[in-house]
Amino acid sequence: MIILLILGGILVAGDFAARAYAESRVKEVLMASLDLERQPDVALGGISFLFSLAAGTVPSATVSATDVTIERVPVERMELLLQEVAFSPRELLRKSGAIHATTGDGSAVLSGEDVTAALRNNDIPVSVRFEAGRAFVSAEPLIGDVAANVSVEDGQIVLRPDVPLLGSLISVRLPPILPGVRYTSVTLENDRAALSFDLTDTTFEF
Incomplete structure (x- = not known):
């Protein structure tokens, strides 16, 4: 024993x-x-x-x-x-x-500041804010907060302002976190955006 x-x-x-x-x-x-x-x-x-x-x-x-x-x-x-x-x-x-x-x-969670930084890194002078499960975009000092719909399309996070002064849509390509990633949806949770994705046949070398 x-x-x-x-x-x-x-x-x-x-x-x-x-x-x-x-x-x-x-x-x-x-x-x-x-x-x-x-x-x-x-x-x-x-x-x-x-x-x-x-x-x-x-x-x-x-x-x-x-x-x-x-x-x-x-x-x-x-x-x-x-x-x-x-x-x-x-x-x-x-x-x-x-x-x-x-x-x-x-899942990947982004703040409004994160999305704003990604847009600015792509030379898009627009700010994004999430609040109470809603999205707002602005282009100070010309345009203040404008409500926008948020979606994921073809590997991009897309914002469609309710007021067309900012254009029909604003988008930034999401990073391929790993090979085989496919972004499926985005949900606004209070002051954050939660992106969902799935993976198929993912290989990473070391």
Whole structure:
């Protein structure tokens, strides 16, 4: 009985160490792939991780990051859920290879200041403000706050002002957070815009 307890303890410790190492590697990969200034938080799914590591597959990976800028678009908070994550154990140990996720989904939260910065980075002199689940655009000092409808179309966040003085629409292309990303919708939540997206056949190299 004592021997079994010792072996069980060794397996638990080994499982914990293997999971921690793999999560650390995925953090490094995502940090490099997304050109982040600091590592995101990563949690790998699965009950017995040693077996998953040996097989080179885990059922899921959850990723979260805050205050990041991806291709000149500031993002306040980003969350990813990757499904059916596969990798080569040998490549993971050698720190050279690729990680593949069959499917996934996630969200990115932007403030009005984030959207304004993205527009200004694209030489569009318009300010955006979200308040009480509504969007407002302005072009000071010529035009004050004008209500606008917000949507996601063809990989862009699109604002259509109620008053046509600012043009029929204002748009900025959203960054491809990972290969295979497809933005599906945007929801205004108080003073933030929450973008939803899904992923298909996503691969990132390390």
